[in-house]
Amino acid sequence: MTAGRIGLAGSAQSLAGARNSRHGANGPGEPAGIIARSHPPDTVMLFALPLLFALAVPPVEAAPAPWYVWASPSSEHRVCAQTSPGAAWRKVAGPYRNAACRAAPYPTR
Template identity: 45%
Template sequence: MNHTVRPCCPSSHRPSRCRAGWWGSATRAWVIGWGLVAVAALCLLQAIPASAAPAPWYYWRSKVDGARVCAQTSPGPGWERDSPAYEGPGCQPRPKVIVVPMR
């Protein structure tokens, strides 16, 4: 019979107490369980930005000279929004797509 002693805590050198190694099986299960929770949380955090939509575009009018610019956010405190939201880039309306059914 060949008995090999696994590494274990320094206070005990008997093979019967060293089968689980330095950590007990309950501790190992706890660490693995929390590791899986951490991986799941990271996956959920990575999926959040994927569901974000782009900001709409607006025309902004200057309160000083009435100039108009197109931007997604306000150019500054001297500007007020002058149009409804555009979904296309650069204040262009969304292109209309006509679907013609084939016969």
């Protein structure tokens, strides 16, 4: 009977040790593996860095790509396109503001 008590006492102690090892870093109220933040994130840094970046970057102005008249070397075909239709095509007029290649050309700088 004495051996039985020792066995029961030993198993009760091992059960308590197993329970204690499952507690998280923040104590018995938290599950294992979860560590609570000691303080909230710094709100000044959350807003200051994006604001600083937005003010540091200069404004960007984008313009549409110009249109050109391209001529085929093998025939008398002409097309209006922003990029070359092929390797052999050559630029004969432009730059223009629209796909019809009839609008006033862009001013040259």
